[in-house]
Amino acid sequence: MAEELPGTNVAAGAAAGDAYPAAGQALLRIEGVAKSFGTFRAVDGVSLDIRAGEFFALLGPSGCGKTTLLRMLAGFEAPDEGRILLGGKDIAQALPHERPINMMFQNYALFPHLSVRDNIAFGLKRAGMARAEISARVAEMVALVKLEGLEKRKPDQLSGGQRQRVALARALARRPQLLLLDEPLAALDKKLRENTQGELMELQRRLGMTFIIVTHDQEEAMTMASRIGVMKSGKLAQVAPPRELYEAPRSRWIAEFVGDINLFDAESRLRDGHRLVVGTRDAGPLVVAEPREPVGEARFSVAIRPEKVKLSRRGPVSEAGHEAAINRLDGVVADICYLGGTTTYKIKLDTGGMLQASVVNSARIDVDAYSLSQHVVAWFTPDDCVVLPS
């Protein structure tokens, strides 16, 4: 296939005749899918649309069902309930080899008795491709993942990063409509992981393929994915782009799972124009922006990310008219956690609660750094607060 050079949309060439949805349209539709193991409901009624060409991340703690959901997409588990539609066709009960979906395994699952070349060619041979065509495709894949010169090696003669590339090349070789990646970077060290994240994103963009990645690493999900589905106890807790997930989490649990956050339980509230004045036990009265979705009578919390909290010795610089609206909390530094780029201070508030503040170390010689037991003023604006149902 001379016209299929690396960089062309290989997915579109997957199978002639198969209608491949245009970018942005739903490629995969998961409808009310559930799966139980014994009495344990691993996946509990998940519905989700994956759009063609997107990089979707399933994020969740271990045991939340994200891997089970992925395995149902690959065909290694059959859902007890629900439908999985790929391009309009229900594939929920189809066997793995009958699906135009390929998976990259967490431990790579490279065949130890086969060379790099034969590993990549494995799926092509099964597809009944001609010999010359296989050679061409393997060469293309090897170039794509930059493994030139290693074709004859066995997996145990490769480094971790190289194995990861072989696994990727093998999964991509059949030009699946959908690529599933199960914790693809978990086995790599931090530096290599960061580089590989970038490469995977680049590759996905270039091929225009649809990727679904499963990860427990929220930073990884935030970095790579265009949308993230957070799973908890077999259910999808929230599906949103990374920024929305971080800045507008739908629940207290998501807010705590994704990044660090300060949470204060609200005890009372008063409406003040577009704002709410919320009484909290640990931080006193706080002024917050009124949430888009009105909070019912139920209990709720006020959440504020540590990096949104500013610290100073004397309090916020007055901005005409805004002074009254700014939350100002007095306290002393109780703990200092120096992280290089930032420093996280734990402030013991005079009202009794604890508040985390993350400060960027913008100067090398920081004469303004706070010391333990120092009295500080922490402040933040109403818009930086998020109101969450408890």
Add this chain to the structure above:
Amino acid sequence: MRKVSGLSRFNIASLALGLAFLYLPILILVLYSFNASRLVTVWGGWSLHWYRELFNDRAMIEAAWMSLRVAVASATIATLLGTLAAVALSRGERFRGRTLFSGMLYAPLVMPEVITGLSLLLLFVALNAERGFWTVTIAHTTLTMCFVAVVVQSRLGSLDRSLEEAAMDLGCNPVRAFIAVTLPLIAPAIVAGWMLAFTLSLDDLVIASFTTGPGSATLPIRIYSEVRLGVKPEINAICTLVIALIAVVIVIASLASKLSSSQGESAAPL
């Protein structure tokens, strides 16, 4: 003995004693098989006389041939059955009675041979089966297939399930995935299992003597009955040959299982 660094005198002495305890009798047997004297305990110089004698002993050669045929046949059947059992046990997670089956599979490992032999004899008598080559082969298959199953199952257990899943993901149906990926990876264990079954069958006396019939004695039976009439140096010769054969098979088996545990080694020609 050359001084081995890291071993104290005491260690060397106990090692030597232990090895002597194990191998001195065998060494004496091998040595006396080259004895020129007719008397077993008197050294009369080197000779290959008893080997020549042995090859003229039709009954002995026939017994050896019988043993070899039984060993090859029973090892082959046992390997087939044992491998299937191992695959069922380690791959078919959901079938009922799996625990019971695996327990029952290992029972012959610890069952006294006399009991195995006797029960098989009763079975063959009840079935009115003519005792001979096939009854011994079946009996040896019963004995050795559990050893094969243990060897193959341990290899399968250490094999990553996701390898098969990867094969299915790449277009294999379950059977193809097994043939294309699992089988090549457990092949060394299967070979080792066959060798183990072969040697076990070759040197079994108890079960064979229960299940064989007149005119079809295996080599151990033949040797045992000859020895009861007094040890002829010829016996030493045949025993030496058996030891040599078993040693070769054991070395190959251990090499194969070593290969199996370090699967994927660069040099491994598969």
